[in-house]
Amino acid sequence: MQKLMSWFGHHLGTWVAAGNPKEEPGAVGANPPAAMSAKARLTAIGFVYTCLVGLLDLTTTRGLNFDLFYLCGCAFVGWAAGARPALFITFTSGIFLYFDGARSGGFALPAWVVYWNSVLRLLGFAATGWLAGELGRSTRTLERAVQERAGRLRSEVEEHKETAVRLRETLELFRQVTENITEVFWVTDPAKTRVNYVSRGFETVWGQPRQAIYTSPGVWLAAVCDQDRERVTRATYAKQITGDYDEEYRVKRPDGSLCWVHDRAFPVVNEKSEVYRIVGITEDVTEQKRVEQLLEAQRDVAVALSVASDLNAALDRLLQAATGLEGIDCGGVYLLDEESGALGLEAHVGLSPGFVSQVATFGAGSREAWLVKEGRPLYPICAPGWNTEDAFWVGEGLRALAVLPLKHEGKVLGALNLGSHAQDELAVATRVGIETIAAQAAGAIARIRLERQILEISDLEQARIGQDIHDGLCQQLIGMAFTANALHQSLIAEQRPEAAPARKITTLLDEAITESRRVCRGLYPVRLETEGLVPALEELATTTSERFNVQCLWEAATRRLHCNVTTATHLYRIAQEAVNNAIKHSGGRTISIRLRESAGEIELEVSDDGRGLQATPERRAGMGLHIMDYRARSIGGTLRISGNAPGTVVLCRVPHREVVLGRAADSV
C-alpha cells in the first residue's frame, strides 16, 4: 500500500511539474529542481489543506458549505504552483465533494441537477485555479523581467561610472603631460580661425598669456620675426592640411628677446576622411640653433682660411664669419709687428671711424699689447662703473667684448677682438666657438706669413744677386772695356794687325756688359721701385726684345697705374715668369704684354704665338706656374693659362687696391 502510494505520488508529482513547459523557461532552466520542489511543496501543502477541508466537510453536518474553502485551495495552488496542480487539487476537492454529497444523500432536487451543479462547481474551481495559475505565472514573469531589466540597468550604470573614472584619469594624465612639457602643444581648426587648445609652453616660448591666443588666434603669427613671417604664413595655410608642415622660424617676445622654434603640424581626419582638426607641436630650439650657427661659422672660417693666400681677404672673411654669429656685431684683427712689438689694426668691421683711428695702433709697451701677449682669451666687463674709464673700448658703446689672442705654436701673432653693441654678455657656447675660430685664424695667418716669407726670400735673393752683379761684375767689365778700347785705339794708331782681334775684344766686352746689365735688371727691376709698374713692364718688353730674338710688344691702357708695392712687385714677377716661359718653351716669334684696368680690376696679359700648352706638357707642371698662381692669389687675384688660341695666353686679374696707407698687412 505504501509503495503504491509513493509510486503514484512520484508520477503525479512529475506530471504536475512537467506540465509547466510554457512557463518561465528561463527560471526553470536556472534551477529546475528547486523550482520543481517549491512547486511540489506548495502543491503538497494545497493537497493537505484540501484534504483537511474535505475531512472537515465530511465530518460536519451538511448545512455547512465548504465550497469557498475548496475554491481558496484551488486558487492558492493555481497561483503558487500553476494550472496543472490546481487541476489536481480541483480533482481532489471534487472527490471530497462527491463523498460529501453521497454521504448526505436525498436531495430535494433531482439527481441530474445535483450532479450538474457539482460539475459546474468543479469547473468553477478549475477555472479559478487555472486563472490563478495564469495570473501567478504572469506576475512571476513580470517580476523576473523587471528584475532582469533592473539588473542590466545597474550593470550599465556601473560600466558608465567606470568609464567616466577612466576618462577623467586619462584627461588628468593628458593635462599633466601638456602642462608640464616645455614644448608648445596646440590644436586648431583647419581654417586656423580658432584655437581649441594650447599648452602652457606657449607662455614661455611666445611670452604671452594663453588667453591671448584663445581670444585672437592670429597672435602667434604676428609674433614671428619679419624675415620669416611670409614663409611661415605660406607654409601654414598650404602645408598644414597636407601634413607636410615643418618649419623653423624666429619668434620675437614682447620683451624683445628672440627665440628659434621648430614647428610641426599633423592633420586629424574624421570617419569621412575629412580634415577636421590640426594638431601641432612647437619646440624651442634656440640653443641648438646657436650651436649649429657656431659650427657653421667655424666650418666656414676653416674652409675660407685653409685656401686663403691673400691675407687681407682672409682677415675680412674671418671677421665676416665671426660677426655673423648671434650677439656679435663688430670686430677687428690686430697683428703684432715682429720687430717693433707694436699692435696694428689690420682689418675691422662694424666700428665707427672715430673709434678706429683711436685704436689703430698700440705701442709695444702699452697695456693692451701686454694683455695680448699674455696669450689668454679675455672677456672684459664693459658696463660702466667697473673702474674701466681709461680702457681702450670706451667711447664706442660696446656692451660686451672678447679679446682673443691669435696664438700659433706658442707664439702670439696678434689678436681677434669681437664685440657687441646690443648684448651684455656672450654665451658660453659662443665663447667656445669664437675661441676655436681664433685658433684657426692664427694657424692660417702663420701659414700665409710663412708662404709670403718664402716668396720674399726668393725675391730678396734675386735682388741681392742682381745688385751684386751690378756693383761688382758690371763695373769690372766696364773697367775692362775702357782698357780694351784704349788698346784698340793705340793698335789702330800704330797700324798693327793686332787691331782686329782687339776690336773683337771690345765688341764682345760691350755685348757682355749689355747682357749682364739685362740680367741684373731681370733679377732686380730697379725701375719697379723708382718709377712704378708701367715703366718697369715697358722696360721688360724692350729688354726681352733686345736680348732674345723675339718681338716683345708692350701695351698699356693707362700711362700710370698706382697700386700698392706688393701688388706691383707680384704682377711684375708674374709677367717676368710668363715671358721667360714663352721664350723657353713656346718657340714663337711674338710675345705681347698688356696691362689694362677695368671695373676695379687690373688685368695683366702675356701672350705668345708659339706652340701652345698642349704641345709641351712639362710646361704645365713647372714650379714657375705654381708660384705665379700663388703670387696672384696672395694679392687677391686669379691666374688663368689657356692654350686654346694659337699660342698661349697667361691672364692675371687682381682687384685694384689703391695705395691703402697704413695697410701694412701687405708687407707682412
Next chain:
Amino acid sequence: MSINPSPKPHATRIMLVDDHPVVREGLAESIERESDLTVCAQAEEHSEALQMLETTKPDLVVVDLMLKNSSGLELIKDIHARWPRVLLLVVSMHDENLYAERVLRAGAQGFITKQEATRDILLALRRVLGGGIYLNERTASVVLARLTSKPDSRSDSVADLLADRELEVFELTGRGLSTREIAGQLRIDVKTVDTYRARIKEKLSLKSSSELLQLAIRWHKDH
C-alpha cells in the same frame, strides 16, 4: 783720393768722382791718353770730392750718379752752387731717361752711360768742354718730347712722376706726419723715408724740404 801732379801743364784738368776703382782707372787711362787732357784728382764720395775741388780746381768733373753713401745728384747741385763755372759730366750705370733730365736741371752739362762711355767718353768730354750739352740721341729725343708735352699744372703730374712708394711718402707728408710716423706707418726705417723724400724732391724739381711740404699739403687738400 789721389792727386797727380800734372806733367801736362796746359792740359784741361779733369776730376773723376766714382766709387769703383776699376772704372775710375779705365776712365783715367782713356783721358790720359789724350795729350790735352789730364786727370788731376779722383774722389770716391761727396765730401772728399768737394775737398778735392777746393784744392785742385779742375775744369771739368766727371760724376757717377750712384755713389756709395750719397747721391750724385746732390753733389752736382753742390758743385754747381759753389763753382758755377766748373763743367759737369754725369756718368751712370743706368740709362733712365728721367735722370738725364734731372741732372741737366741740376746744373750738369751732359749725361752718358758707363757702357757708352767705354766708347764715347772722349766725344762727350770734348763736346762739354766745347761748351755744348752731351746727350745720346735717344735720350735727347725723349727729353725733348717730355719738354714739349709737359702739362702746366704741377699737381697733375705729381702722380705721374712719382713711383708708388714715393707717392705714399708724399701723401703722408701732406697729411702732416713726421718722418718717424711715416716710417712707422709704412714699416720702413727713417733713412729710407729720407731717401724717398730726396727722390721726390728731385723728380718734382723742388729746391727745399719746405717746398716739398707745401706742395704735399696742397696736394693732399686737393685730393
